[in-house]
Amino acid sequence: MAYEICLDSFKGPLDLLLHLIRKHEMDIYDIPIAEITAQYLATLEVMQSLNLDLAGEFLLMAATLLQIKSRMLLPQDREENEEAEEPDPRTELVNRLLEYQKYREVACCLESLPLLGRDVFVREVTPAEEGRPQDESPEWEPVGLFELVAAFHRVLSGREEEAVHEITREHLSVTERIYQILEALSDTPCLAFSEILADVVSRSHIIVTFLAMLELVRMRLARLMQHNPDHVIWIYAVDGGETVSVAEGQIFGYS
């Protein structure tokens, strides 16, 4: 099957479906759902084979199509059918397509209007010409809520940047952390991973702790045990661990 169409030009699954309906001259009010699903999935496959980044919406639509298809295959319960007519499973999709088509067409109409700055131009008043408004000017120029929340966001993000300079970051080395863990293990045979991390708040602290544990295991000063996947990770002291001293230089690669 030849795909002469530009695949990445589809603005979404609705756009693609409309294209397929038009291309295969289907009746939008009576979409052959098996056929459109096959066409749609085939297009997705081509898009995937071309390594086009498929947005989640395309896959969601594929699932929707398959669901509609399976619902249409289900035999209708005769008794229930007499009570209330089962709605056509395609109805919502068809309505969405019709609605989307409306906006897609009117978007083209909008673009064909004489646009300011593209087709028509106005006189631009320079700030000097404009002069300063007098203080007694009764009105404020309209300003939007988006501008207000953006201004607040700007103020707050400005503070965060400064905060970095104000807080003196605790510098914790992997070596120090190893000693801390060993000390904690001197009173008890084992500790839960979560216990070791209990008082740790910063990201860098967590990383240092993690590296310290890996070092301990590498140096055979501790063992990590887990009884089941997803269960608590325990760190056990290796017997005689307290007699081992760790020199700064022994720990390579970390500071």
Add this chain to the structure above:
Amino acid sequence: MVTAELKCIVESLLLVAHSPVKADTVALILGIEESRAVLCLEQLYDDYATGYRGFVVCRVAGGYQFRTRPEHAEWIRKFRRSRPFRFSRAALETLAVVAYRQPVTRAEIDYLRGVDSSGVVRTLLDRHLIRILGKKDVPGKPVIYGTSREFLALFGLADLTGLPTLKEFNELPPEMLSELEVGSQTQIASDDGFLA
């Protein structure tokens, strides 16, 4: 004040204005009735429309503004050394949905377009083409969007009633959007904020 002189002054205001000139502003400045200001502006509109001139008076965003003719666009772009810009389809579609469906939530835009629109919405907000109108009084209090004055100015529309007519294929049944609570289109015309 004689009308010729009045018209002359209003014409000078149109030249120096940095945005569309509203009839009520003219009335206030010149100390005349608003109806008289409208008459002046409309006469100028007619004068420029009938004479073969380099620019015309446009009714735009609730006011009146001198604008050049579309057929001269290329010369002016050359003079200003500006390149024509193009809207992406995503931006135009989103603008269309917001314009015709306002007040509208992000969820409704996403549903109607079938794709996530957060990036486009942000861009349109940054460009002041759409604005946050407030929040919808439904659970979750989602933010609602509408078009701005800049939207009208960009597309050269006097107000939202000037939008191109939506071709009616088939109206989306209300129950389908009930969970999204889409506002009816009639609200567009009645929203004072958009009209002059």
Add this chain to the structure above:
Amino acid sequence: MVTAELKCIVESLLLVAHSPVKADTVALILGIEESRAVLCLEQLYDDYATGYRGFVVCRVAGGYQFRTRPEHAEWIRKFRRSRPFRFSRAALETLAVVAYRQPVTRAEIDYLRGVDSSGVVRTLLDRHLIRILGKKDVPGKPVIYGTSREFLALFGLADLTGLPTLKEFNELPPEMLSELEVGSQTQIASDDGFLA
């Protein structure tokens, strides 16, 4: 090109020009003889001088420019003064801090903004956008501020719950420039014609 059309284009250039339009520029843009450009500009000069119009073509600084008539100066000054007050960045930021952090003291505003805000707070108070809510029950009894009814009216809010939250703001990803094709994007943002 016929002369009427030429004159028409030159007239449009006079409207959009930032500075006096020189004959040699016109000749270059339109690809015509400079003498023909001069003829066009001089004809426009005559047209505007003889008709009773709101503005005239002036020969200034080696070029031609639209200028209003001296006798209308007073009206134009009045018109310009009536221009709505535009929010400065400082004013908008301060207003945002008060809106989102109310009740808030001056010290808290200063802390958040990182600069002294006394002048801006004064202006916002004078313009009734913020108001004094009372005094905080801490040593020194500092005045606490909040937003006013006028604030709600300006932003079209029924009440403060309508303010978009920072979370909602952050949910909108930073602008994706690809949405509007790059071209004269700066024009969209800077074009005065969009400000209403």
